[in-house]
Amino acid sequence: MGILTDDMRRMVEEQQLGFIATVCTDGTPNLSPKGTTAIWDDEHLVFADICSPGTIANLRQNPAVEINVVDSLSRRGYRFKGTATILQGVQLEQALAFYRKRGSASEKQHVVLVKVERAAPLISPAYGQGQSESQIKAHWRRYWHDLWNRS
Numbered sequence: 001m002g003i004l005t006d007d008m009r010r011m012v013e014e015q016q017l018g019f020i021a022t023v024c025t026d027g028t029p030n031l032s033p034k035g036t037t038a039i040w041d042d043e044h045l046v047f048a049d050i051c052s053p054g055t056i057a058n059l060r061q062n063p064a065v066e067i068n069v070v071d072s073l074s075r076r077g078y079r080f081k082g083t084a085t086i087l088q089g090v091q092l093e094q095a096l097a098f099y100r101k102r103g104s105a106s107e108k109q110h111v112v113l114v115k116v117e118r119a120a121p122l123i124s125p126a127y128g129q130g131q132s133e134s135q136i137k138a139h140w141r142r143y144w145h146d147l148w149n150r151s
């Protein structure tokens with residue numbers, strides 16, 4: 001088994017949205033969401049560049065990347081640190097076919113494969129205050145319901 005556990009795989013596949021951190025040439029951070037974040041295999045994630053020139057430019061200079069995926073209902077998630085490769089040739093064709101099979105029709109400039117070297121859980125401090133997962137979910141379900149139904 002690789003570094004990605006079943007629960008990590010479940011979380012990424014359910015949420016689909018990852019926040020991708022890269023390093024700018026001046027050393028400052030760059031963070032942008034990618035709704036194409038997916039599991040490639042038990043040690044790699046992928047995401048697609050549809051309109052992310054900053055992320056791609058940074059990765060060309062420095063392949064270091066961190067991805068955070070969080071379930072906003074359970075307030076849990078995972079952080080993945082690793083090294084990115086911008087796919088080319090046969091691997092790029094395979095990745096584009098992978099996205100087509102998932103029904104993702106948007107035009108992709110690049111696909112990035114991330115070899116995960118460190119993976120760790122993210123957990124809200126609310127769990128340290130004695131709340132159970134079902135209590136936390138119930139709280140946020142009410143919150144989102146009220147927000148979305150506001151006129």
Ligand SMILES: Cc1cc2nc3c(=O)[nH]c(=O)nc-3n(C[C@H](O)[C@H](O)[C@H](O)COP(=O)(O)O)c2cc1C
Nearest residue numbers: 030032033034035036048049050051052053054055
């Ligand atoms: C919910 C959400 C999902 C997004 N998914 C993607 C994506 O999968 N690929 C992409 O290239 N841009 C995606 N974007 C747009 C980029 O995050 C946005 O263009 C960003 O400014 C790119 O910044 P960068 O060039 O520094 O990476 C998404 C934006 C949002 C809000």
